[in-house]
Each structure stands twice: as C-alpha cells, then as structure tokens.
Amino acid sequence: MSEKEAALKDEKLKEFIISFDETLPAKEITYQVVLADKLLVAHAVKRGVPGVLFEEINTNSPFDDRWWSSFLNINIRTLQRYRKAKDHIFKPIQSEKIFELAEVINLGNEVFDSPEQFNSWLNMPSPALGNEKPIDLLDTSYGKDLVLAELNNIEYGIFV
Template sequence: MKTIEKSVVEKLDHEITHVVKTGVVRKSAGATVKISHSDFFKDKLMMIKVIREGVPYSLFTIIQAYTPFTDKDWSNFLDISTKSLLRYKQSTKNFKPIHSEKIIEMAEVTNIGLDVFGSMEKFKLWLETPNFSLGNIKPMDLLRDSYGKELVISELTRINYGILV
C-alpha cells in the first residue's frame, strides 16, 4: 500500500499553483498567491477552469502519485487504454475536459478520504471493502461514474461526522 510522502503533497501544491497561475492568475497585494491542493478542492470555480483548460500530464502524474489508484484503475476511470494514457505523456496536449474532470474528481475523493481516515492505507482498505451503506458494493467500484463518486463522497462525509448507518 502506498503512503503519501510530504514531497508528493508539496509537488501537488506547486503544480496546482503553476497550472492555476498560467490559466487564472490569482494576485494578492501584487504577489501571486500559492494555492494548496486543499484550497483548490474548496474552490469549485477554480476546479472548473482547470477542467475546461485540460489537466496537463505534469499535474496528472503528481495526482497519480497522490491517489491510491493503479494505472489500471486510471485507465478504467478515464475509459481509455493504458497505451492511450502513455500517449498523453509523450504529447504536449492537455487531457480532454471529460478526462480532466475525472482526474480532478479522483483527486478530490482522495483528499476527502485522507481527511477522514488519516492514512492512505486505511482509505485504500475502505475503498476495497464492500460497504453496507452502499448496497454492499465496494466504494472503488462506484468511482467510475459521477453519481457513484457522489455516493462515495456522501458516505465519507457521514463517516467523518460519525453518522453510521
């Protein structure tokens, strides 16, 4: 199981700041504000802007390192082959908005999961365990579509507030 290194979080914060700065410049008192990944996930308008511009591969690789998902999982989420995923690496093109949205959604789920469980190992175990509140379906199996992702986020929120069904 994967643990999140401090350097991965720092790289994620740096890359999000760079991606947002090159698209939507945020300034405060004449200086560009550094944007943390937590701040990014709280600002839906900023997320929409990044999705519409397309996630660059540089941000995707850091998000990949930040999340508990394998290449096969990513291929499944994005509904593209692993070879197509590698082609983005060789290309200078950003991901299409439909793929960018899924990338941001999975990073958002991971961010919430880490907040709730405190470790990647516990979050990954929860994702792989059938959940009574989710119809005895593994949360991981629901992440492929937006409605499933919303169910997973709702369940994580209930766990966070101690509302167990």
C-alpha cells in the same frame, strides 16, 4: 524524483493555476487550494488538466494505472504514453473525471489515518453502499457522490 524535478513540477502547476486567477499569490497555491476553489476547478476542466497536475493528484491516490485507465475510459497504454509525455493535456471530459476523483482522494485521505486504510476501505464491500465496493462506484458521477457522502458520514460518525 529529484529536488530539481519537484521544484519544476511545482512551478508548472503554479503557472497553470495562476493563468486562471492572477490575484492568487504563487506561494499559496497548493493541491488543496485548487480543490477548494470550484471556479478554479471549472476553468481547469475546460482548459484540460496538464500532466503535471495529474501526477500531483496521482501521488496522493491509491489508484494504479489500471484503475485510472478504467476511470478515464482510455487504454492503459495510452495513459502510460500520456504520462511519459510531460506536456500532455487531458481532454475536458477526462479532466472533469480527474478532479472528481481528486475530491474523493482528498477527503478519503483526510478521513482515514493512512492511505493504506483508505485503500482498504475503497476495496471492501460497504453496507451503506448496497454492499458494493466504493472503488467500483467511482466510474460515474452519481457513484462518486455516493462515495463522498459515505466518507462525510464516516468523518462525522454517522453510521447507517
């Protein structure tokens, strides 16, 4: 991605977020700021995640299109078509799932030293999760909560 494209993407993301809270200074809007503010997330879910925000989340993600299409319950070709359409807005139910996974991605990238280590952990059976792979639990909200709890346990050195 060129610098010009990256700047345009950042500008579109900032416009989207400022539309919910005009008191936010544009220079302070980052991916982490959005995830930390549950009210912003709730508004974004209702309005629908724009493609530019999905791409920002995906750049930090260990998931490929196959996983995303599974998580969002859409055909992989449909997802690829959405990604090509720069102005696509995801439905609220898909938007909620995108933000749920963004929480996992954000925490996983903080807990592990590298995205590769996080990806490896996601794909290994975990005794704390009933010997299931964490990635296999991410298709439900309850599974996502279990994975987040386990990531928090790892972060604080609590091993069960």
